Amino acid sequence: MKIVFVLGKCCSIYRRRMMLNICSLIGDQHEVEEISPEKNLYQKLQEMKPNILYMIGEDREHREILEIFRGKNVMTVSDSHEDCGIYINDEPEQVFPLLVKAIESGQDLSAVKGITYRHKTEKAERWDISKSKPTDKNTSFLTYSTRGCKGNCSFCNIKLTQGSLRVREISEVIEEIKSFTAIEGFNNHFRFADPSFDSNSPKRMKEIARAIIKELPGHTYGANFRPDFHTIADVELMTLLYESGLISAFVGAETGNEEDLQLYNKGTTVFDAEKTIELFRRYDCAVECGFIMFNPFSTTERLRKNVAFLSRNRLATFDHLNQILTTTPDLPIMQKIIAEGLLYAHSYDVRDKMVKALMLILRDIKNELNKKAIEIYSCLSTKEAKRQKRIATCNNDRQAFGIAEKYEMLMESVIMLESDSMVEWFNNILDMTDKGRPLTEIITRSNNYLNDEKLKVTIKYFTTLEGQMRAELQQLWDSREDDHFN
Numbered sequence: 001m002k003i004v005f006v007l008g009k010c011c012s013i014y015r016r017r018m019m020l021n022i023c024s025l026i027g028d029q030h031e032v033e034e035i036s037p038e039k040n041l042y043q044k045l046q047e048m049k050p051n052i053l054y055m056i057g058e059d060r061e062h063r064e065i066l067e068i069f070r071g072k073n074v075m076t077v078s079d080s081h082e083d084c085g086i087y088i089n090d091e092p093e094q095v096f097p098l099l100v101k102a103i104e105s106g107q108d109l110s111a112v113k114g115i116t117y118r119h120k121t122e123k124a125e126r127w128d129i130s131k132s133k134p135t136d137k138n139t140s141f142l143t144y145s146t147r148g149c150k151g152n153c154s155f156c157n158i159k160l161t162q163g164s165l166r167v168r169e170i171s172e173v174i175e176e177i178k179s180f181t182a183i184e185g186f187n188n189h190f191r192f193a194d195p196s197f198d199s200n201s202p203k204r205m206k207e208i209a210r211a212i213i214k215e216l217p218g219h220t221y222g223a224n225f226r227p228d229f230h231t232i233a234d235v236e237l238m239t240l241l242y243e244s245g246l247i248s249a250f251v252g253a254e255t256g257n258e259e260d261l262q263l264y265n266k267g268t269t270v271f272d273a274e275k276t277i278e279l280f281r282r283y284d285c286a287v288e289c290g291f292i293m294f295n296p297f298s299t300t301e302r303l304r305k306n307v308a309f310l311s312r313n314r315l316a317t318f319d320h321l322n323q324i325l326t327t328t329p330d331l332p333i334m335q336k337i338i339a340e341g342l343l344y345a346h347s348y349d350v351r352d353k354m355v356k357a358l359m360l361i362l363r364d365i366k367n368e369l370n371k372k373a374i375e376i377y378s379c380l381s382t383k384e385a386k387r388q389k390r391i392a393t394c395n396n397d398r399q400a401f402g403i404a405e406k407y408e409m410l411m412e413s414v415i416m417l418e419s420d421s422m423v424e425w426f427n428n429i430l431d432m433t434d435k436g437r438p439l440t441e442i443i444t445r446s447n448n449y450l451n452d453e454k455l456k457v458t459i460k461y462f463t464t465l466e467g468q469m470r471a472e473l474q475q476l477w478d479s480r481e482d483d484h485f486n
C-alpha cells in the first residue's frame, strides 16, 4: 500500500516523531512518504496516488485536501480531524499498523480497535514503546526517552494521544542516536522529541546525560522542558546536561500572566518560567519558548503582561505575538469554553471585544504578509553558534571557540533588536486598538515595523552571519591541515 503523510506547517516534533514511529513499524512492508503543505500540494498529492492519506497537524489545508479526495478511492485518516474517513482515537502507533493490515486484507474495519469508522470501536491497548526501530526517514534526527508527559495542561492533547507516562530503555535511545550516523546530513546534533524531557526524574536525566557523555562524546542536542524545571535541577544535573551537549532548550512558558497559567492548568508560575530560562542561559543553552498570546478569555491587560514577559526575556517574535490557542473538541479547556458560552462552530468566540478586534487586525496583517510570501522568521536562534562553541570546548580549541563566540554575540544583538522592535510594534497596535483608531491607520503604522525590506534584511543578515561563522571556522581548520602537510 502507498501511505502518504501530510504534515501540517506547525506540526510539533512529538507528532513528527509519532509519524517516524509508524514508519519504523510499517515502512518495510509498505511504501511510506511524507509531504508538507507547499505550493502545488494538491497536484503533487494527486500525482503520488496514495491508497491512504494520513493528515497530521491542524492546518486549514487539511479540510481542502479532504474535499479533493472525497469520494475517490483514497482512505483519509487522522488523529486530529474528525471529518476524515477514519479517526484514530487511541495511540496511532498502536492503531494505525493494524488498521492498514485490515484495509489491505479487506477485513471489517469495525473490528479494528481505537478508531471511529461509522461508529467508535473498542479501546486499543497501549503501544509498547520499545517496538520503535531506527528508520532512515528520521532526517530530523529525533529521538525520545519518554512517552506521555507528567504535566496535565488543559490545552494540550499529549495525555489523550500518548497516554500515561512511560520511559524508554536508555540503551535503546543511545542505539537509536548511533544509528543516525548512517543518515545523510547528520552532524552529531540530535533532538529529544519528548513533550517534556523533565518528565524523566532528575536521577534518570542524569543517567541519560552520563550515557551520552560515555557513548556519544562530541554530540550536541536540544530538548523540551517544563517551566518549573528549575525546581528539580541541581548543579550536578545542570553540569551533566551541559557536558553531555545540551545546547538548546525549548521552555513551555505558554504565557506571561498568572490568570492564563491557571486557565491552562499549567501548575507553574511566571516566576518559574523566568528562573528556568535564566538557568539554561547560565549553562550556555539557546532558549526558545512555547507561547500562546491569545485565548478566548484574553484581556488587553493580560496581553500587556504577555508582551512584557517576552520583552524581559528577549523572546518576542512575530509568531509568539500572533499565537492563538488552537483547540480540538476533546481538550479539557473546551469544558470552560462551553460553560462560558464561548463555543463557536469548531472553535471559540473571544469574550473581550477589544481583543477580538485586535485578533482580526493581526489576521489581516498576517494575510497581507502571506500574500507577499513574506515569511517572518519566528525563531532566530544562536544554537548553531552554541553548537560550534561546544565542539570547540570538547576539542580544547580556543581559536574556534573565539570565532563562534564572536558570531554568537553578533547574532544575539540581532535577536535583541528584533525582539525590541516586535515589542514596540505590538504595544503600538495595542495602544491604537485601545484608543479605537481605524483599521487602516493601524495597518499603515504596522507597516513601519513590518515592512518587507526590513524583515528581509534581518533574516538575510542573520543567515549571512551563520554562513560567515562557518566559513571562518572552515578556513581555520583548512589552514591547520595545510600546516600539517607542509
Ligand code: SF4
Residues within 6 Å of the ligand: 149, 150, 151, 152, 153, 156, 157, 158, 159, 195, 196, 226, 252
Ligand atoms: S507540560 Fe507541555 S507536553 Fe506536558 S501536558 Fe503541558 S503542554 Fe502538554
